[in-house]
Amino acid sequence: MRLRTLGQLSVEGMTFRREKVLLLLAYLCIEGPQARRRLAELFWPDAANPMNSLAQHLVHLRSLPGALIEDGTRVASGMVCDACTLRAAIREGRHADAVAEYDGAYLDGLTVPLGPDLEEWLYETREALARETRGALIVLATQAAAHGHATQAADLAARALTVGGAPPADELELPKLWHLLSLTGHPLAAQVEREARDLGLTLHAAPVPPATPFVGREAPLRILTHLAPGHVAWITGHAGMGKTALIEALARSGGWSVLHGQDSAPFATLDPLTRQRPSAAGAVSSVLRDPRLRVALDVWEATDGASRQLIEDTARERRGAALVITSRLHPAFDVDVHLQLDVLTPDDLRDHPGLYERTEGHPTLVAAALRGQPLDVRQGARVRALPAPVRDTYLMLALQDAPDLRATRRATGMGADAFALTLSHLTQEGLTAEGGHVYAAAAARDLLEQVPVHAKLLHLKLARALSGPAAWPHYEAARDLWEDSDEDGAAVAAGLRAADLLKRGYPGRAAELLDAFADRTDLAVQHAWALLGVGRYAEALARLEGLGSQEQQTVGAAVARATALVRLGRADEAVQLASRVSGSGPEAARAASVLAGAAFLRGEWEDARRHSQVAADVWQVHGNREARLTELAFVAKAKVRLGGAPAETFRDVLEESRGVPSVRGTALVNYAQVLIDIGQADLADPVMVEALTELDRAGDQLGLAATQINLGVRRHLQGRLGEAAQHYRLAVVTLQGTGNIRHLGLALSNLSEIDGDLSAFEDSLSLLVGAGQHDLVALIRRNTTLGDGDPLRALPS
Structure with a gap:
């Protein structure tokens, strides 16, 4: 139950017409526990027996659940009251909730007669x-x-x-x-x-509202708004962090005198507080000692010395005006509140979707974005005003996703001292964070697009200074400015970048990168592995066979050639090469995997199991968990072919690969395939669906495409041609950008069979022939007659 007293007098949810009883209840709610005799004398001052009158009214109150709490000679109320809720909301700073409670004057429209004391209480409480x-x-x-x-x-x-x-x-x-x-x-x-x-009050002109709303900073603004007389708040922050904007917001809230630091004459900063220019400190000092005054001073370091000294002296006394001071520096004296402004948080900008991502919460950029101003224009003026070395340092930092300070210093040609001062300057200007991170670097890059030649030069300087795969994007951007001496450095960087892409599971991007270096023998093996990763097996083999005889004899080239041969179905040649590899290094593991692949092609399941296990053991020695688990999935596949129960055989590898979605996805695909092969196809469907989830989580486009093809084959064989076509089309979309012609041709040929399109079918086969997939074309022609035959699965690699 809830007592309504604002604008009316009633109990929510029921009809109770005894007005004096409700008045008594309202009094107890808002005034708290009361002595019985006090209530009797207040409510019935002229009654013959006030205590009896009170007792009769209390009888009625007892009929309202929770309305009355009795404790000997004292009574109180336990009912919720709107007036009490309003006051609690105000105490807790929930002003909007408090206002929502107020439906009108307290006990408005009350008709019962009141004694003078009770009437006085009513009007005082109402007001x-x-x-x-x-x-x-x-x-x-x-x-x-x-x-x-x-x-x-x-x-x-x-x-x-x-x-x-x-x-x-x-x-x-x-x-x-x-x-x-x-x-x-x-x-x-x-x-x-x-x-x-x-009333003789002085009114000051209201500040002009800003063109854009002030966002964020609710907490600092609340603190400053409630700053007590005599207290001092100091706001620190680098340039562009919103110190002035916060002062302006404070001024718009009313009751504040805003001063701007100026050093033209003694007391020039404080002059606006007086009616005439003061000739001595005492004239201003008396103004600052007024506890009704609220002063906000913007830019302490620009303030004249006399004003600063007087403010310090007044602040030490802790009486008089409330003072708010902004500065890039930490407080010059003891203060009551020190606010350090930094960039705004995503939560500060939650009402403006996408704004944080564009600006990284930098207040200057936030304001520009809210005005609809291009960020590169807003930053451009500030950046162009920097000295050339500082400007180039800023731009080189902006060109890096994760700034490498050591490499950036080398690129600028600065010594350590000069570079440290430059970084400090950029941080003080609010253009970078500590550590060199550039706020909203995309805006700075947009600025650089306006001077493309200079941008390329900065990229080249960075490329030469960086090491590892991080150098390649800068070499790529500066390609037009390469000198002869840059060719080798760019090739090394490209190779490292490609190795990183292959390790992270992006063979298509690695192949595309290395296609531009097809004339370099030092990148041939790496290029071949990238081509193998996207199914361009014939190209990979041709790339390796284009090497001189001495280069072909290296272990790395031999293993890559063997892998290409086994993928092309040339098992005997692959085994001949792989059998020559000895030792216990990574190449030995890859060679064992080739021997396992050849055994799978021949249907020699025990040999396949044994070689995959050897590969897994070698990878374990080298600490390559993903490669080991991948091989163990093939061990399990071979064991099922040898008569093992699928669920039991795959259980360990599936359990161990949890948390490694690319490996687990591949293992699930293999598990599904053996279930289909041994006639348990119905059990394979949920396994392939789970594989899709894992491969999608891993971002494994080739694995996803292969699984979509295999699901399409399942639906194809079940006669659910519409669903099969949908899976094939999803595979085609997934394969975009991967460069894997083998899977693409497989999906297209199966799809054209459903559509009954002979021309499209032949086009798919021509695509495969052009990519050197002769074995696959022969298999398709052998197993598939258009409209009559089985579609082909995609095999995991």
């Missing part, structure tokens, strides 16, 4: 609650004004001025209300101005 509601509305209005929402602020101020049951606004409220109403020229502003001037 107090109305005034508290007005205060809550003024707080909400100042917050709206601070954030640049002038219309909302004026509307709230108008509501505050006209709160039912409230007394006229006083000398503290009138200037605030006038300030808020003046933001939009509200009609009530003139009325408030007349009332204020009749």
Whole structure:
């Protein structure tokens, strides 16, 4: 149950018409526990037996659940009351909730006769609650004004001025209300101005609302708004972190005198606080000692020395005006509040989707974005004003996703001292964070696009200074400016980048990168592995066979050639090469995997199991968990061919590969295939669906495509041709950008069979022939007659 006292007097959810009983309940709710005799004398001062009257009313209160709590000579109420809820919300800073409770004057429309003391209590409580509601509305209005929402602020101020049951606004409220109403020229502003001037109050012009709303900084703004008289708040932050914007927001909330640091003459900064230029410190000092004054000073370091000294002296006394000071430096003296501004957080910008991602929360860029101004234009003016070495350092940092400070210093040609000072300068200017991270680097890169030749030169300097795969993107961007001496460095960087791509499972991107270096023998083996990864087996073999006889004899080239041969179905040649590899290094593991592949092609399951196990053991020695688990999946596949139960055989590798989605996905595909091969196809479907989830999580495009093809084959064989076609088409889409012609041709040929399109079928086979997939073409022609035959599965590699 809930007692309603604002604008009415009733109990929610029931009809209770005893007005005096409810009045007694309202009194207990808002005043707390009371002595029985005190209540009797207050409510029935003229009754012959006040205690008896009270007792009769308490009988009625007992009929309302939770309304009455009795403790000997004292009584209280346990019922929820809207007026109490309002006051609790104000105490907790929930001003919007408090305002929502106020439906009208307290106990408005009460008709029962009241004694003089009770009547006085009623009017005092009514005015107090109305005034508290007005205060809550003024707080909400100042917050709206601070954030640049002038219309909302004026509307709230108008509501505050006209709160039912409230007394006229006083000398503290009138200037605030006038300030808020003046933001939009509200009609009530003139009325408030007349009332204020009749009281002799001085009204200051309201700041012009900003063109864009002020976002974020709610917590600092709340702290500053409630700064006590005599207290000092110091706001620190690098350039562009929003110190001035916070001061302007504070000014819009009303009641603050905003000063801007200037050093033209003694006391020039504090001069606006007095009616005439002061000739001595005492003239300003008396103003600063006024506890009603609230002063915000922007830029301490630009303030004249006399004003600074006087502010320090006043601050030490901790009496007088509330002071807020902004500075790039830490406090020059003891303060009560120290706020350090940094970039805004995603939560600060939650009402503006996508804004944090564009700006990284940099306040200057946030303001520009809210104005619709291109970020490169906003940053461009600041960057162009930097000295050339500092500007180039900033741009080189922006060109790197994760700035390498050591390499950047080498690229700039600076010594350690000069570079450290440059970084400090960029941080102080708010252009970079500590550690060299550039805020919203994309905007800086957009700026560089306007000077493409200079951008390429900076890329080249970085490429020469960086090491490892990180150098390649910069070499690539600066290709037009390469000198002869850059060719070898670029090739090394490309090779390292390709190795990184292969390790992370992007053979298509690695192949595309190394296609541009097809004339370099030092990249041939790596290029071949990338080509193998995308199914361009014939090209990989041709790349290796283009090497000189001496290069072909290296272990790395021999193993890569053997892998290409086994993928092309030339098992005997592959075995001949792989059998020559000895030792216990990574190449030995790859050679064992080739021997296992050849055994699978021949149907020699025990040999396949044995060689895959050898490969797995070698990879374990080298700590390559993913490669080991991949081989163990093939061990399990061979064991099933030898008569093992699929679920039991694959259990360990599937369990161990949890958390390694690329390996687990491949293992699941193999598991599904053996289930199909031994006639348990119905059990394979959920396994392949799980494989799709794992491979998608891993970003394994080839694995995803192969699984989609195999699911298509299942539906194809079941006669569910529409679903089969959908899986084949998904495979085709997934294969885009991978360069894997083998899988693409397989999907297209199976799809064309469903469509009955002979021309498309032949085009698919021509595509495969052009890629050197002669074995696959022969298999398709042998096993598939258009419209009559079985579609072919994609085999995991």
